[in-house]
Amino acid sequence: MNNCEDQESWEIVHIPDKPPFPPHQQPTVNVYAAVIDPKHANTLIRKLNQILPLENLRHVKRVRKQHLDEGSTQLSVILCLAGENNSQVDIIPQEVVGLIDSHQLDTFITKVCRYAPLSKEEWVEQCKLWPTSFHPPTYNISGITGFSQEESQLVCKFMKLALDLAKSKWQMVNAAVIVDPSTNEVIARTCDQVYSCSCPINHEVTKNHDNMLLNSSATEEPKLSFDGVSCLNPWGWSNQKSCDSWHPLRHAAIVAIEDSAARDRNLFPGGQHDLAEIDHVEPALTSPSPKKQKTISMDVNDLEELNSHTNGCHPELSRPYLCTGYDIYLVWEPCAMCAMALVHQRIKRIFYAYPNPTAGALGSVHRLQGEKSLNHHYAVFKVLLPRESLNRGIMSLVSKGDHAKKPSNMPHGVSL
Amino acid sequence: MRPFLLPKVRNHLHPKSATISTQSRPLRLHPCLRRPLLSSAATTPPPVLSTVFSLMASCGDREYLDVVAFMKLALEQAKIAFDSLEVPVGCVIVMDGKVISCGRNRTNETRNATRHAEMEAIDVLLDQWKKLKLSKAEVSEMFSKCYLYVTCEPCIMCAGALSFLGIKEVYYGCANDKFGGCGSILSLHTMSCEEAGGKSYKCTGGIMAEEAVSLFRNFYELGNPNAPKPHRQPVQQP
Ligand SMILES: [Zn+2]
Ligand SMILES: [Zn+2]
Numbered sequence: 001m002n003n004c005e006d007q008e009s010w011e012i013v014h015i016p017d018k019p020p021f022p023p024h025q026q027p028t029v030n031v032y033a034a035v036i037d038p039k040h041a042n043t044l045i046r047k048l049n050q051i052l053p054l055e056n057l058r059h060v061k062r063v064r065k066q067h068l069d070e071g072s073t074q075l076s077v078i079l080c081l082a083g084e085n086n087s088q089v090d091i092i093p094q095e096v097v098g099l100i101d102s103h104q105l106d107t108f109i110t111k112v113c114r115y116a117p118l119s120k121e122e123w124v125e126q127c128k129l130w131p132t133s134f135h136p137p138t139y140n141i142s143g144i145t146g147f148s149q150e151e152s153q154l155v156c157k158f159m160k161l162a163l164d165l166a167k168s169k170w171q172m173v174n175a176a177v178i179v180d181p182s183t184n185e186v187i188a189r190t191c192d193q194v195y196s197c198s199c200p201i202n203h204e205v206t207k208n209h210d211n212m213l214l215n216s217s218a219t220e221e222p223k224l225s226f227d228g229v230s231c232l233n234p235w236g237w238s239n240q241k242s243c244d245s246w247h248p249l250r251h252a253a254i255v256a257i258e259d260s261a262a263r264d265r266n267l268f269p270g271g272q273h274d275l276a277e278i279d280h281v282e283p284a285l286t287s288p289s290p291k292k293q294k295t296i297s298m299d300v301n302d303l304e305e306l307n308s309h310t311n312g313c314h315p316e317l318s319r320p321y322l323c324t325g326y327d328i329y330l331v332w333e334p335c336a337m338c339a340m341a342l343v344h345q346r347i348k349r350i351f352y353a354y355p356n357p358t359a360g361a362l363g364s365v366h367r368l369q370g371e372k373s374l375n376h377h378y379a380v381f382k383v384l385l386p387r388e389s390l391n392r393g394i395m396s397l398v399s400k401g402d403h404a405k406k407p408s409n410m411p412h413g414v415s416l
Numbered sequence: 417m418r419p420f421l422l423p424k425v426r427n428h429l430h431p432k433s434a435t436i437s438t439q440s441r442p443l444r445l446h447p448c449l450r451r452p453l454l455s456s457a458a459t460t461p462p463p464v465l466s467t468v469f470s471l472m473a474s475c476g477d478r479e480y481l482d483v484v485a486f487m488k489l490a491l492e493q494a495k496i497a498f499d500s501l502e503v504p505v506g507c508v509i510v511m512d513g514k515v516i517s518c519g520r521n522r523t524n525e526t527r528n529a530t531r532h533a534e535m536e537a538i539d540v541l542l543d544q545w546k547k548l549k550l551s552k553a554e555v556s557e558m559f560s561k562c563y564l565y566v567t568c569e570p571c572i573m574c575a576g577a578l579s580f581l582g583i584k585e586v587y588y589g590c591a592n593d594k595f596g597g598c599g600s601i602l603s604l605h606t607m608s609c610e611e612a613g614g615k616s617y618k619c620t621g622g623i624m625a626e627e628a629v630s631l632f633r634n635f636y637e638l639g640n641p642n643a644p645k646p647h648r649q650p651v652q653q654p
Contacts, residue, residue, distance in 0.1 A: 238556035261528035337576035344529035
């Protein structure tokens with residue numbers, strides 16, 4: 001069995017917030033803009049930023065300065081988003097209409113790039129449409145890239161742990177390991193409990209596949225099944241054999257979150273979280289109520305954001321809030337349910353080994369890390385496994401150079 | 417606040433609920449629903465009622481009355497969450513015209529931010545059905561007859577879960593324009609992978625949205641009196 005000594009053959013790849021586009025083919029959105037009188041620029045821009053900040057287009061500059069032929073300059077400002085259909089005049093908010101009227105602005109529709117540029121090339125192309133700002137990735141701050149030797153070794157170690165949990169002789173499931181990277185403590189380690197309460201058990205299958213060892217150099221072609229991977233096949237739970245304790249939604253990540261919450265309750269008993277403590281809360285609909293603490297963890301549920309009250313000013317935490325600061329290692333890219341659960345629980349970084357072309361929500365089908373409206377964002381990494389690694393058995397399936405031999409249940413597009 | 421989406425709701429009613437409503441049998445309550453109805457709804461008529469009555473007057477449609485009646489029960493659950501210092505979201509699950517499960521947010525209490533009302537109600541059902549020794553195929557069949565009434569649009573996590581379970585139909589109150597998985601951010605109710613056995617479910621929003629929103633508003637305003645006034649309509653109707 002290989003260890004991580006050969007970790008130079010492991011590769012950690014950042015999965016960005018947006019799908020990769022050629023620099024000159026980046027997606028755009030339409031906006032209403034208007035040429036403005038430089039004398040009114042300050043007032044107008046201040047008002048616009050108040051009325052309608054460009055929340056999902058923070059990289060886009062509100063004002064464009066153009067040099068005209070005669071040596072003069074012209075200022076244009078973005079008023080608001082426009083529909084994709086140019087006739088949708090009615091979507092201009094009332095306050096903006098007020099500004100247009102009072103300053104007698106001539107509006108026009110123009111295109112701006114939808115996503116922040118990730119490279120200088122992209123940025124240069126973007127600015128041809130409308131100026132944007134470019135912030136080169138800050139290495140290591142959120143672990144975007146540039147893992148040190150030591151960090152890579154740890155990533156490799158924890159992913160190996162997840163892989164060990166996920167594989168059995170004949171079948172793979174998804175597995176999750178939650179780690180506190182500040183101490184390298186394992187907070188939770190779980191695998192799917194969709195078909196059974198413990199790690200992969202499928203006695204029906206065993207009978208026929210006794211000799212299908214994952215790591216065997218079997219002459220017989222191994223038929224490793226991926227049907228049991230929760231996140232890959234989330235709709236298929238009712239067709240699979242299982243033991244008595246099954247649960248269609250107990251995907252590995254969900255179970256791991258549950259375990260970490262249980263750990264939190266054990267380690268820090270005594271009720272509510274003490275962040276965002278607010279005294280004198282007397283909910284009107286509450287009957288003169290028990291002596292329970294009058295604290296509301298304003299941050300605990302994401303729906304808080306419905307009222308857009310957060311100003312990003314959270315008091316210092318006295319104990320880990322949910323999974324803030326924690327990493328999770330998943331064997332398979334999570335489905336939308338799991339990926340969103342990890343947003344809710346405030347995971348900091350996600351590492352996964354295999355993409356999930358049927359239901360993956362971190363780049364394959366959806367890309368939650370790029371959904372700007374969410375109130376929390378994690379960084380996502382794919383860990384490319386070395387050829388001679390733990391899962392030699394799986395590798396053998398695809399390394400025969402004959403794609404026709406790929407088992408039918410091997411999800412299309414899975415590259416190992 | 418925009419008006420309710422009456423025509424949309426009526427068009428989306430499933431024939432099955434129409435049959436049920438014509439019998440106009442009283443709603444049979446799941447045990448977990450009894451307490452709040454007796455205590456809070458009976459003594460202090462919630463603001464909900466006035467709207468219900470105005471809807472009844474304008475609509476007069478029994479099908480829609482049922483939808484509203486179930487949403488009222490979901491709102492009762494949301495109020496229990498509110499009283500427990502949880503973000504006020506509640507839901508009920510209905511099969512054959514009967515409430516068979518209910519749930520409300522328990523994220524604070526459990527310190528598990530995934531314990532949304534929908535997840536709670538689903539787990540109640542799974543427990544019940546497993547005690548009855550139903551097979552997975554039978555459980556799957558049961559979910560395909562279930563209607564969920566939830567006070568706020570299911571988030572991406574819950575919308576995905578409902579798709580995996582193969583629920584029949586969802587009615588929600590206010591839209592969830594930050595996390596909504598039934599149209600606001602993602603459309604997981606229609607975007608399941610059919611090759612992998614995914615089915616779509618019908619989803620109708622705007623049912624008693626004002627009541628749902630006012631619960632949120634009370635919750636946050638009471639919780640955070642110094643919070644700045646939102647500069648735009650916090651919740652958009654679907
Ligand atoms: Zn999953
Ligand atoms: Zn949810």
